[in-house]
Amino acid sequence: GAVVSQHPSWVICKSGTSVKIECRSLDFQATTMFWYRQFPKQSLMLMATSNEGSKATYEQGVEKDKFLINHASLTLSTLTVTSAHPEDSSFYICSAREDGNEQFFGPGTRLTVL
C-alpha cells in the first residue's frame, strides 16, 4: 500500500520558536496533501488542503500566517508552526492523495511547546 512518512515524529520546542514538519509520499505522487490537528482524546480537525504548486486553502479559524504550508513537489509538503505557543501543542497528521484515490495518512508528529 501507499506509504506516507512524517518527520520528525516528536518535537519539543521553546515558546516563540518556529517548527517545521515534513510530510512525504514515498511511493506515489501526491497531487493533494491535507494537514490535520488532533488534540488528546479528540478527533482529527482539518487545518488546510494543499495542492502541488499552488497556495494552500485553509479551513475557517486556522491562521494562515501562523501555520505556513508549502507543497513544492509532488512528494513533499511542509507545515511550519511559526512563533509556537503552548496552546499549539498537539498531534499534527498529514495525509496525501493522488487524483481520485483515497487519502493515506502519515504516522503523525507530536509537538510539545514549552
Added chain:
Amino acid sequence: QKEVEQDPGPLSVPEGAIVSLNCTYSNSAFQYFMWYRQYSRKGPELLMYTYSSGNKEDGRFTAQVDKSSKYISLFIRDSQPSDSATYLCAIPKAAGNKLTFGGGTRVLVKP
C-alpha cells in the same frame, strides 16, 4: 449540530465479542462513508468504505449504511485484543475529498 457525530466511548468488550460502532450524520447529500482505525499515537488507517445503503463485509468487519436514518455502523466480529484502538467514521465532502471525521470511539478488547 455537528455534521458527523459519534459516541466517544470507551467501549470495553471481552475477547471474541461483537463490537458495534455507530455514527450519525446530518447532510442527506453525503454519498461515501468511511471507517478508519487509529492506534494510539499513530495516523489513521482506512478500514472500509461504502457508497450506498446496505451492508459491506470484509473479513471480520461489516459496514452498514442506512441513508434513510442517516446512520452508519461498523461491526467487528470475533474481536481480538489487537482490535483495541480508536475507530473514526469519516465522510468526504463533495468537493476536493475533504474528510469530516466523527469524534472517534475508543474500543478496548480485553483478553
